Amino acid sequence: MRGGALPLFAWGALLLVLLALNWIWTGDAIQVGSFAFAALVIIAGGALLALRSREALRGGPPRVSRTRESVPQTSFAAVLVGLSVGAILFGLTFGRFIVYFGAGMLVISLGRLALELRAERASRRGTQDGPQDTGGSARAGEGRPG
Amino acid sequence: MVQVGLLAPPGALVDTRHEYDHLFSIYVPIAVAVFALVVLAIGFAVLRYSRRAPSQAARWHEHNRLEGGYALALALVVVFLLYLTFSAEHRVDTVAAHERPALTVDVTGAKWEWQFYYPAYGITARSGTVGRQPLVVPVGEAIRFNVSTIDVIHAFWIPQLRYKRDLIPGTTESATLLFDRAGSFPGQCAEFCGLRHADMVFTVRAVNPAQFAAWARAGGKGVPS
Amino acid sequence: MTTAAPAVHGPTRIPGVLGALTSTDHKRIGLNLGLLSLVFFLVGGLFALLMRAQIAQPDVQFVSDQTYSQLFTMHGSTMIYLFVTPMALAMALYLVPLQIGAVSLAGPRLALIGFWIWLSGGLVMQSGWLTGDGAGRDGWFAYEPLANGTNTPGVGQDMWVIGVMLAALGMTAMAACVAATIARRRAPGMALLRMPVFTWTALVSVLMVVASFPVLILAMSLMYIDRHGGHIFSGFNGAIDYQDLFWFFGHPVVYVMFFPYLGAAAEVVAVCSHKRWFGHTAFVASIMAFAALSMSVWAHHMFTTGGVTNQYFAFTSTALVVPAGIEYFDMVGTMVGGSIVLRTSMLFALMFFIQFLIGGLSGIFLASPVLDYHVEDSYVVIAHFHYTLFAGSVFGFFAGVYHWFPKVTGAHLRDSWGRIHLVLLAVGTNLTFFPMFFLGQDGMPRRISRYPAHPGWGTLNLLESIGAGIIALGVLSFLVNVVVSLRRRQPAGDDPWQGHTLEWATSSPPPAYNFELPLPPIRSYAPLLDRRHEQLDRAGASP
Ligand SMILES: [Cu+2]
Numbered sequence: 086m087r088g089g090a091l092p093l094f095a096w097g098a099l100l101l102v103l104l105a106l107n108w109i110w111t112g113d114a115i116q117v118g119s120f121a122f123a124a125l126v127i128i129a130g131g132a133l134l135a136l137r138s139r140e141a142l143r144g145g146p147p148r149v150s151r152t153r154e155s156v157p158q159t160s161f162a163a164v165l166v167g168l169s170v171g172a173i174l175f176g177l178t179f180g181r182f183i184v185y186f187g188a189g190m191l192v193i194s195l196g197r198l199a200l201e202l203r204a205e206r207a208s209r210r211g212t213q214d215g216p217q218d219t220g221g222s223a224r225a226g227e228g229r230p231g
Numbered sequence: 232m233v234q235v236g237l238l239a240p241p242g243a244l245v246d247t248r249h250e251y252d253h254l255f256s257i258y259v260p261i262a263v264a265v266f267a268l269v270v271l272a273i274g275f276a277v278l279r280y281s282r283r284a285p286s287q288a289a290r291w292h293e294h295n296r297l298e299g300g301y302a303l304a305l306a307l308v309v310v311f312l313l314y315l316t317f318s319a320e321h322r323v324d325t326v327a328a329h330e331r332p333a334l335t336v337d338v339t340g341a342k343w344e345w346q347f348y349y350p351a352y353g354i355t356a357r358s359g360t361v362g363r364q365p366l367v368v369p370v371g372e373a374i375r376f377n378v379s380t381i382d383v384i385h386a387f388w389i390p391q392l393r394y395k396r397d398l399i400p401g402t403t404e405s406a407t408l409l410f411d412r413a414g415s416f417p418g419q420c421a422e423f424c425g426l427r428h429a430d431m432v433f434t435v436r437a438v439n440p441a442q443f444a445a446w447a448r449a450g451g452k453g454v455p456s
Numbered sequence: 457m458t459t460a461a462p463a464v465h466g467p468t469r470i471p472g473v474l475g476a477l478t479s480t481d482h483k484r485i486g487l488n489l490g491l492l493s494l495v496f497f498l499v500g501g502l503f504a505l506l507m508r509a510q511i512a513q514p515d516v517q518f519v520s521d522q523t524y525s526q527l528f529t530m531h532g533s534t535m536i537y538l539f540v541t542p543m544a545l546a547m548a549l550y551l552v553p554l555q556i557g558a559v560s561l562a563g564p565r566l567a568l569i570g571f572w573i574w575l576s577g578g579l580v581m582q583s584g585w586l587t588g589d590g591a592g593r594d595g596w597f598a599y600e601p602l603a604n605g606t607n608t609p610g611v612g613q614d615m616w617v618i619g620v621m622l623a624a625l626g627m628t629a630m631a632a633c634v635a636a637t638i639a640r641r642r643a644p645g646m647a648l649l650r651m652p653v654f655t656w657t658a659l660v661s662v663l664m665v666v667a668s669f670p671v672l673i674l675a676m677s678l679m680y681i682d683r684h685g686g687h688i689f690s691g692f693n694g695a696i697d698y699q700d701l702f703w704f705f706g707h708p709v710v711y712v713m714f715f716p717y718l719g720a721a722a723e724v725v726a727v728c729s730h731k732r733w734f735g736h737t738a739f740v741a742s743i744m745a746f747a748a749l750s751m752s753v754w755a756h757h758m759f760t761t762g763g764v765t766n767q768y769f770a771f772t773s774t775a776l777v778v779p780a781g782i783e784y785f786d787m788v789g790t791m792v793g794g795s796i797v798l799r800t801s802m803l804f805a806l807m808f809f810i811q812f813l814i815g816g817l818s819g820i821f822l823a824s825p826v827l828d829y830h831v832e833d834s835y836v837v838i839a840h841f842h843y844t845l846f847a848g849s850v851f852g853f854f855a856g857v858y859h860w861f862p863k864v865t866g867a868h869l870r871d872s873w874g875r876i877h878l879v880l881l882a883v884g885t886n887l888t889f890f891p892m893f894f895l896g897q898d899g900m901p902r903r904i905s906r907y908p909a910h911p912g913w914g915t916l917n918l919l920e921s922i923g924a925g926i927i928a929l930g931v932l933s934f935l936v937n938v939v940v941s942l943r944r945r946q947p948a949g950d951d952p953w954q955g956h957t958l959e960w961a962t963s964s965p966p967p968a969y970n971f972e973l974p975l976p977p978i979r980s981y982a983p984l985l986d987r988r989h990e991q992l993d994r995a996g997a998s999p
């Protein structure tokens with residue numbers, strides 16, 4: 086985590102400089118708009134990291150951390166989510182029924198994904214004293230974020 | 232330092248081919264020199280440092296002052312190139328647009344043909360999938376082309392003049408060009424515009440002003456030789 | 457000093473293909489993405505060969521005009537959306553967590569979702585071939601109004617639009633995961649400026665992806681609506697707006713297709729010189745500036761439209777000379793004073809730098825509006841970007857393959873086949889792409905399926921087509937090398953090259969959680985080299 090937001094802010098600042106130059110030099114609404122969007126995404130990403138942990142704003146090497154992060158092994162639900170998004174958009178060109186099929190699949194797979202994430206959170210709470218098998222596909226591991 | 236101003240005496244008509252060739256003749260040697268320098272540096276490093284034990288490899292790995300100075304030198308090169316480019320662009324885009332044209336031609340692109348209309352003479356010539364009537368122009372005069380399209384984007388390109396201009400729907404753009412010698416100049420649509428894009432070609436026939444006048448008086452009949 | 461791997465051992469995985477396809481392990485996702493990108497590379501290469509057959513000689517008709525337009529569209533689209541860009545992400549997904557000493561990817565499920573969305577995009581795009589009017593046929597940038605419903609009707613073009621949208625969406629998701637991993641999962645001691653060169657190039661690339669790809673998704677969505685009755689991109693403003701949106705993605709992606717390969721070649725040069733990468737801090741600063749500048753050069757693709765402020769874009773585009781010059785300086789600085797071993801990977805890396813330079817230098821010409829007025833949309837442009845993308849990035853990719861193959865598989869690639877691969881590819885590449893500079897300068901436009909017998913054009917085009925065949929042989933020799941090397945394995949060990957970075961501090965291939973042994977202390981961007989130097993010094997101190 087340590088310093089994670091710094092490159093985003095640094096790069097975002099560079100984008101802002103070039104954006105300002107673009108604004109002054111061209112004054113083109115679409116150009117300034119898309120450029121501003123890009124800068125915003127990067128700066129918002131940095132802000133998000135900083136909000137989660139103030140560490141993200143501090144320089145220097147990350148230290149050993151005690152927080153546990155879960156490391157899933159496999160996720161059927163994620164595969165299904167990806168495929169159903171593909172199916173929905175493919176259906177637009179091929180036939181309505183695939184859109185409906187994909188939408189149905191998306192709902193189911195998002196549900197499964199939620200279950201997976203919940204099992205994972207439960208297992209993380211359960212492993213405060215050490216790792217244990219939760220029977221699900223998710224596994225808790227000791228992540229080492231800074 | 233190259234005296235850019237001297238190369239285009241005031242009052243002379245802007246010649247796109249000349250502008251291009253001049254700029255090109257400065258860019259090319261720089262590019263070739265940089266390429267040669269880098270290849271030599273790599274070659275030197277490989278020959279000099281490839282027969283040593285790994286333990287002999289040096290451990291220094293930074294020299295920020297040197298890199299800063301080098302970056303500054305590169306920035307100066309950038310400034311130099313931009314100076315040349317901006318002055319050439321100023322002539323091609325701005326100075327040429329202010330010239331008084333001796334002839335105006337309305338160029339209309341369509342899938343997949345060119346229509347050249349001479350408003351002063353009421354003459355129309357067409358080329359592309361419909362036929363091969365040439366675009367006849369006088370030599371040595373500024374000619375204003377008003378380019379537009381009725382369907383998709385095309386591009387009006389005359390390679391020998393080193394110039395092209397996109398034809399964008401909903402607008403008419405103009406370009407002022409100069410043909411510095413008599414003869415044929417092939418032209419072609421440069422922006423992909425669909426199935427028969429390859430056939431969207433034309434030929435410019437540049438003739439001396441007297442011949443042009445005769446051709447125009449005759450209502451554009453025949454091709455002056 | 458540093459902690460060991462996490463306390464999780466031997467979890468039950470789903471075995472076999474199903475397990476490989478649903479795995480959230482970053483190495484598995486990276487490999488899957490890389491392997492499929494490679495398949496798309498072969499497909500896109502096949503399209504190129506068919507094109508080169510059609511235009512090998514003037515005035516022949518080997519494929520129809522309609523097919524030709526599909527071939528160049530799908531060649532470009534396949535190579536950009538389905539090979540070079542995703543391959544860059546694949547390398548980042550596989551290597552970045554290893555290089556920063558992370559146990560896993562941040563957001564592994566999102567990365568997996570992204571992979572499957574990208575793959576659906578690839579399949580949707582290619583399935584256009586099966587429709588009545590064929591695959592997409594408006595070029596990889598599909599300008600409006602040519603690409604609207606009136607001028608290009610048909611399901612095939614719709615599938616292209618949807619395919620691009622999906623591919624971009626999937627890649628954005630995967631890129632976000634790489635960025636989050638770098639932000640949140642660095643090992644203790646791995647300060648930002650201790651991240652290896654490749655990780656830095658991957659970081660700026662994924663930032664460019666998340667900043668610019670959404671704009672492409674927007675452009676494609678609007679185009680889809682436009683194709684189905686909406687009037688979004690009409691008139692002059694519509695045409696220019698589309699180009700602005702498209703190139704706002706279209707130029708940054710060019711650098712996403714460059715930076716990680718630059719990073720790979722840089723790692724190879726450093727390791728094969730037994731010397732750490734020169735000027736790391738300057739490199740980091742310059743790559744950040746490089747990436748930011750390359751977000752602001754996009755309208756150099758629009759100099760001839762009369763709809764943009766040429767000077768701003770000429771300025772930013774020419775300014776790229778400065779950071780690019782720094783990268784080359786650092787490359788030479790790394791080799792000087794080193795102990796160079798000319799492995800196959802090193803030869804590919806050096807070819808990457810030399811050949812990319814031709815692309816880069818010709819790019820400076822294209823950054824000048826006056827020069828661009830002539831060469832825009834001509835074969836000069838084709839030559840230019842193939843020198844950057846093929847002669848550049850693909851050589852950097854192969855440098856990376858020869859370098860990291862032992863890490864990924866535990867076996868060496870054959871050097872003998874590697875040299876054949878290199879020579880064929882280098883000869884073929886230059887034979888194919890160098891004559892294009894002359895053709896373009898002489899007035900040959902891109903994307904024409906037929907051309908008249910102008911003096912010299914037939915000969916040059918024939919040479920190019922022969923070159924394309926030689927490239928194909930080169931790629932074939934690479935595939936043979938992979939098959940031979942995997943069939944009769946020459947075990948490589950964990951650290952065959954005396955690597956500098958953490959991926960060489962684990963087994964080959966790395967275990968599920970990347971590191972089973974404690975990490976070496978991380979005090980610089982080359983922790984393994986530090987350790988080697990310490991050992992040398994200790995040995996020297998007590999002879
Ligand atoms: Cu056209």
Ligand SMILES: [Cu+2]
Binds near residue numbers: 707710754
């Ligand atoms: Cu570009």
